[in-house]
Amino acid sequence: MKAVLVAVIALPALGALAAMAGRRSGERFAKWIAVGFAAAGLVAAAVLPLGAGDGPMWHRLNLPWAETIGLRFDLGVDGVSYPLIVLTALLTLLCCVHTLLYEPERGRGGVLSALLLVVAAGIIGVFTAANLVAFFVFFELVLLPMWAIIHWWGGPKRQHAALKFALYTLLGSLLLLAGIFVVGGTSGTGDLVALTEGAAAKLPAGTQLLAFALLTLGFAVKAPLWPLHTWLPDAHTEAPTVGSVILAGVLLKMGTYGMVRVSLGVAPDGAAQAAPVLGVLAVAAILIGGLVCLAQTELKRLIAYSSVGHMGFVVLGIATGTASGINAALYGNIAHGLITGLLFFLAGAVKDRTHSGELARLGGLRNVAPGLAGVLGFTALASLGLPGLAGFWGEAFAVYGSVTAAKPLWIVLAVLAACGAALAAVYLLRLLRLVTHGPSSPFIAGLGPAAALKRGEIAVWAPIIAGIVVFGLAPWLLLDTFASPLLEAVIGK
Incomplete structure (x- = not known):
């Protein structure tokens, strides 16, 4: 299940890359790609409780990151973080479906869907981080894509x-x-x-x-x-x-x-x-x-x-x-x-x-x-x-x-x-x-x-x-x- 723990972050991140690449075949194709990866991310999030261990966390992945300075890539999930992970995956999927059905006022729906997936990857990373450094990195990852969503697709004072x-x-x-x-x-x-x-x-x-x-x-x-x-x-x-x-x-x-x-x-x-x-x-x-x-x-x-x-x-x-x-x-x-x-x-x-x-x-x-x-x-x-x-x-x-x-x-x-x-x-x-x-x-x-x-x-x-x-x-x-x-x-x- 450690692979699933990685997948809940990796799927939206990969989906964002795939959606951007798919724009060569049209914005609608890119939006379909985003919906598919968001749906896969929701499924991965939903099955996280399977095989839960008896320790402080259901699942934990702790890998070397920068050993010379003591940094590790440390992820985990438990009952506190799990509902928020599922909520994030669900709302991301619904927002991608909404973007598929209703093209944004300023167009480029494929880019918008990709940015939504990047935001989701960052937010889920925050909810799964079991280390202060990993927590901070994911916390910061959300800033730029959300800024772009407001700046490019917002209202008159965006x-x-x-x-x-x-x-x-x-x-x-x-x-x-x-x-x-x-x-x-x-x-x-x-x-x-x-x-x-x-x-x-x-x-x-x-x-x-x-x-x-x-x-x-x-x-x-x-x-x-x-x-x-x-x-x-x-x-x-x-x-x-x-x-x-x-x-x-x-x-x-x-x-x-x-x-x-x-x-x-x-x-x-x-x-x-x-x-x-x-x-x-x-x-x-x-x-x-x-x-x-x-x-x-x-x-x-x-x-x-x-x-x-x-x-x-x-x-x-x-x-x-x-x-x-x-x-x-x-x-x-x-x-x-x-x-x-x-x-x-x-x-x-x-x-x-x-x-x-x-x-x-x-x-x-x-x-x-x-x-x-x-x-x-x-x-x-x-x-x-x-x-x-x-x-x-x-x-x-x-x-x-x-x-x-x-x-x-x-x-x-x-x-x-x-x-x-x-x-x-x-x-x-x-x-x-x-x-x-x-x-x-x-x-x-x-x-x-x-x-x-x-x-x-x-x-x-x-x-x-x-x-x-x-x-x-x-x-x-x-x-x-x-x-x-x-x-x-x-x-x-």
């Missing part, structure tokens, strides 16, 4: 949004690299398994606090955590539909996954000291994200700011350091990836039909496109945390994890976070009132039959809808998967 994304990401990377140097230089190892299992405990308390601060600030840019979030609304608003889906669905999860796998794993004492500050920032993100959403007049921008609030719940769960809080954070990662990924697919569909994302121009959508309005209503209800859908469990148990910390500050944070959940209901119901209800606006009334759901859209969205329902009704399917000796070690600290 160049500004791409530059802002790059600058913020570089800032986070510098902080992350500094944290890695502190940990590696002090502990003498970059092995994440060894650090999580006990090597990190040998680090002095002051060093742990410094390492945790540097690492977590670096991850907070990606998460994104207030006040380091300001790149996100611009990037989401200007990115093409598939770019927004990958950004929201899995790229943000690199930050919160890093907080669990790296920050908590290598600096447990530092995490305990900094937890109140991280918890306060998480609740600030929940409340400020919700309030800003109430003031938004553009669909994609509203969804982007909602991600700030929803990811705040994920960070709150991590900050509690409790079993329920961390499991809620891991669950919330997957739920947010599915729900917000679908919201951006829907926003793209609305914009393709109306050539506008302004809420004031979209009123009465259900009168002309009841199918589209119905899926939008379903996804908004999932996003606001309706019980029985995937959005409920992560946020509810993040609040519960804060309560179980049993300290006055955490109880106050739990109450404020619950108020933030109520804000989410307000802005999402406002969204539905403005977009789907009421009399049809002139921009909607003239759409006619062209506004109906397309078979291609149904095919792309159906797996996400199924995931939202299944994980909402059977949350144990994910929670049981998260069980991991490394996660138990993190929580035990």
Whole structure:
């Protein structure tokens, strides 16, 4: 199964090369190649649990890389990383299918599909890295292709949004690299398994606090955590539909996954000291994200700011350091990836039909496109945390994890976070009132039959809808998967 572990990274990388070479036979042929490799990558990701070992990781590949300076190519997978790997592979396949069915506005769909595969290879590399150096290399690999996706296929302000994304990401990377140097230089190892299992405990308390601060600030840019979030609304608003889906669905999860796998794993004492500050920032993100959403007049921008609030719940769960809080954070990662990924697919569909994302121009959508309005209503209800859908469990148990910390500050944070959940209901119901209800606006009334759901859209969205329902009704399917000796070690600290 070590070959499969390599394949989940190698298949999208090879697919990107094959798609670029296939452009000689036409863009459509290149897009078909990308779909084929993305599908193969999803199959490889799905079978990773087969033959799982009894050690701290299901499978691990540890090969020499640069032995003279102690570097090794070190990959592994366990219950914490596996759901994110599958989510990445699934959304990448759906985005490649979307690009196959609907040529991007600026053409060159084969190049776009190839870049999506490169991004997927980098993100999956982050989720499989078992060494700090490998983690950083894959973390950086994502930057340039995502910048290119925004810069070449984005909206009117795409160049500004791409530059802002790059600058913020570089800032986070510098902080992350500094944290890695502190940990590696002090502990003498970059092995994440060894650090999580006990090597990190040998680090002095002051060093742990410094390492945790540097690492977590670096991850907070990606998460994104207030006040380091300001790149996100611009990037989401200007990115093409598939770019927004990958950004929201899995790229943000690199930050919160890093907080669990790296920050908590290598600096447990530092995490305990900094937890109140991280918890306060998480609740600030929940409340400020919700309030800003109430003031938004553009669909994609509203969804982007909602991600700030929803990811705040994920960070709150991590900050509690409790079993329920961390499991809620891991669950919330997957739920947010599915729900917000679908919201951006829907926003793209609305914009393709109306050539506008302004809420004031979209009123009465259900009168002309009841199918589209119905899926939008379903996804908004999932996003606001309706019980029985995937959005409920992560946020509810993040609040519960804060309560179980049993300290006055955490109880106050739990109450404020619950108020933030109520804000989410307000802005999402406002969204539905403005977009789907009421009399049809002139921009909607003239759409006619062209506004109906397309078979291609149904095919792309159906797996996400199924995931939202299944994980909402059977949350144990994910929670049981998260069980991991490394996660138990993190929580035990």
